[in-house]
Every structure is written in C-alpha cells, then in structure tokens.
Amino acid sequence: MSVFAKYHVKAQEFDPPLDWEGLFGRSGPLVVELGFGSGEFLIQNAIEHPSTNFVGFETSLTCMVKLQKSLSRLGMNNVRAVLSDGKFGLKELFRDKTVDAVYVNFPCPWPKEAHRNRRLYSKTFVDTLASVLKDQGSFHLTTDVQWYLKDTASLLIESECFSVKMSEALNKNVVSTRYEKKWLSRGKVIYTLMAVKIKSASIKRITWEDKEMPHVHLKNVCEDKVKALRDKVFHEDQESVFVVKNVYSNVDEFLLRVISSDNGFQQCYFVLIQKRGKSYIVKIDPSTIPYRTPTVKKSVFKIAEVIQS
Known part of the structure; x- marks a missing residue:
C-alpha cells in the first residue's frame, strides 16, 4: 500500500x-x-x-x-x-x-x-x-x-x-x-x-438511492451493432447524456469508453460486454469505478438494449 x-x-x-x-x-x-x-x-x-x-x-x-x-x-x-x-x-x-x-x-x-x-x-x-x-x-x-x-x-x-x-x-x-x-x-x-x-434548505441527491451498479444478461449480441456505437450520443433527457467515445474488441469481449453527464457533472468510464458461456453480460468494467449516477446506470441498460440481436 x-x-x-x-x-x-x-x-x-x-x-x-x-x-x-x-x-x-x-x-x-x-x-x-x-x-x-x-x-x-x-x-x-x-x-x-x-x-x-x-x-x-x-x-x-x-x-x-x-x-x-x-x-x-x-x-x-x-x-x-x-x-x-x-x-x-x-x-x-x-x-x-x-x-x-x-x-x-x-x-x-x-x-x-x-x-x-x-x-x-x-x-x-x-x-x-x-x-x-x-x-x-x-x-x-x-x-x-x-x-x-x-x-x-x-x-x-x-x-x-x-x-x-x-x-x-x-x-x-x-x-x-x-x-x-x-x-x-x-x-x-x-x-x-x-x-x-441561518436557515436550512433541502436538496435531492442523485447517488443515494438504488446504490447497486447495474448489469444486464443477454442471450445474444450483434457485433455490428456494438461496433456502430462508436461516437454515438444518447440524450436520455435534458440533464442526462452519454456518448460512446471508443469501442475496443478482443476475443469474446468488447470494451466501450463512455463519457456521461448528469446535469453537467461529467465522468469517464468503461462498459464491458463479455461472453460468458452461451450468453453475454453488460456491466461497468471494474478498472474504472464511476459514481453511481442515474446516467451511468442508464448507459449500461441503453447499451444492452441497442446491441442485443
């Protein structure tokens, strides 16, 4: 240490x-x-x-x-x-x-x-x-x-x-x-x-609820759809946006570099698409641990939705 x-x-x-x-x-x-x-x-x-x-x-x-x-x-x-x-x-x-x-x-x-x-x-x-x-x-x-x-x-x-x-x-x-x-x-x-x-105010935190980082299991993945994600921008709503900056591939897996924004707060992280047996898992790659904001979670679900075949 x-x-x-x-x-x-x-x-x-x-x-x-x-x-x-x-x-x-x-x-x-x-x-x-x-x-x-x-x-x-x-x-x-x-x-x-x-x-x-x-x-x-x-x-x-x-x-x-x-x-x-x-x-x-x-x-x-x-x-x-x-x-x-x-x-x-x-x-x-x-x-x-x-x-x-x-x-x-x-x-x-x-x-x-x-x-x-x-x-x-x-x-x-x-x-x-x-x-x-x-x-x-x-x-x-x-x-x-x-x-x-x-x-x-x-x-x-x-x-x-x-x-x-x-x-x-x-x-x-x-x-x-x-x-x-x-x-x-x-x-x-x-x-x-x-x-x-002299007086308090109340605020809403975006990371305090649903603290688990999401992952999605898919039966099949379309490799062409994965590769087509490069430079694709997803506007989830007015305060939420993410973009897939790069797509890297290896045997039985893809690594996507993603930049997200939650009301201006930006993060960069990797989403892993990995084959496990006869199915695939989509999750945040453990090499990068972002804050568990709504847009980070949405990016995992949206990517999984787009790439399934």
Whole structure:
C-alpha cells in the first residue's frame, strides 16, 4: 500500500454519504475546501487546527499528488483529499448539517457568458451549502474578481438562508496561497465573503438511492451493432447524456469508453460486454469505478438494449 493511501479517499468505492468520522478514525469539527490547488491553505489550516478534520476536493491529479507528498512529509493525520468535482462532492458525500465550514479560494470566474454554467455559484450550490452546513456554519469565498463576489453574495442573500458579510483588502494576505501572492504582487484587490447559515434548505441527491451498479444478461449480441456505437450520443433527457467515445474488441469481449453527464457533472468510464458461456453480460468494467449516477446506470441498460440481436 502506498504511503499516501490514507490521504486519498476514493469516494466512488463507498456508499454515499461517506462516514467521515470513520475515515478519519475520530470525531471532530469538519471543514471542507473546494479546489485546494497547491494545498497551501488546506495544510496551513490543518496545522493550526489539529483537532479539526479537513477534506479537500480537487480535479487536478498533479495537485492531488503534490498535496499527498506534503501531508506525508509533515506527518499529518487530519486531512483527507478527494479527486473529484467539489460541487458534486459537497452535495453527494456529506449528510445534512454535518459540515462546520466550506472554503473556496480564487475559483476560476469563467467570465464569458457562454461559460456561465461552469461557474461555482448557482442556486443548486447555495442550496447545497444550506443543507450540509451545520446551523451557524459558514461559507468563505476569496477572489480577486469583484463582480464574481457580488453575484455569489446576491444568490446567498436571495436564498434567505445566510447572513452575508463582504470585505476587501489591498496589499494584505488573507489566505496566503500562491494565487493570492501573485495577485497582490500585481496590486490587485482581494475580496472576501463570509456567509453564516441561518436557515436550512433541502436538496435531492442523485447517488443515494438504488446504490447497486447495474448489469444486464443477454442471450445474444450483434457485433455490428456494438461496433456502430462508436461516437454515438444518447440524450436520455435534458440533464442526462452519454456518448460512446471508443469501442475496443478482443476475443469474446468488447470494451466501450463512455463519457456521461448528469446535469453537467461529467465522468469517464468503461462498459464491458463479455461472453460468458452461451450468453453475454453488460456491466461497468471494474478498472474504472464511476459514481453511481442515474446516467451511468442508464448507459449500461441503453447499451444492452441497442446491441442485443
């Protein structure tokens, strides 16, 4: 087992929501950072608050490895990291009223209108915060983009679930990250927001029900139909789509590389079509374990439906 294994939580391998106390081996306040980057903020806060459990989310494998090396070198035990989209992880992996604080430092603002859906803030994100944060729990945002801060504040205020306070600082470190130092060196103003939860909201999780990963048994499979799946797009509904990017074949089996999207949350995985005796099985290949979202499950059933002869 890698010395870094204890820090990396492979959340797809657990039934949601996760037992964070079990993963840390202790109880304690729970703090989450979305997009930890190089990990400076996460590590510094974990050092300063050894009795607090910290969970960081990041989509960059390079950043994940760098964080794990730093945590191992420092001998730290109160940090866990998840290689996943933070918005999805916050919504799906935590129970209601279990998180003490959520931090986001210098997120990409995605300024173009065409990229609006990629921005962190949305009504769904605000509702997620109002669900998973404890009463009087807090959300902290630090950015160098004023309009981004104001737009986020507006959504938080409109929800009536938060008390919001904003401030700005010039030539002063707020969170001491690499990006902050870079922007301050260029004379930029750093804007901060703190929102304290005053009312809860309810949200629907998409991975909490029917947690079994599907598989389908078929008597016969049409090989031509399997090969024809390459680059085929399936629109299941407005929020659900998947595409078969590649089809690989071997003796008595096919491997399909699939990319799915559940309301913008994308995953890449393989679907295995394998001959077993006189029949076939269609299932998620164990080399890739995606989150058990509705679209992932639909992709298995739809592929099986299309290829049977």
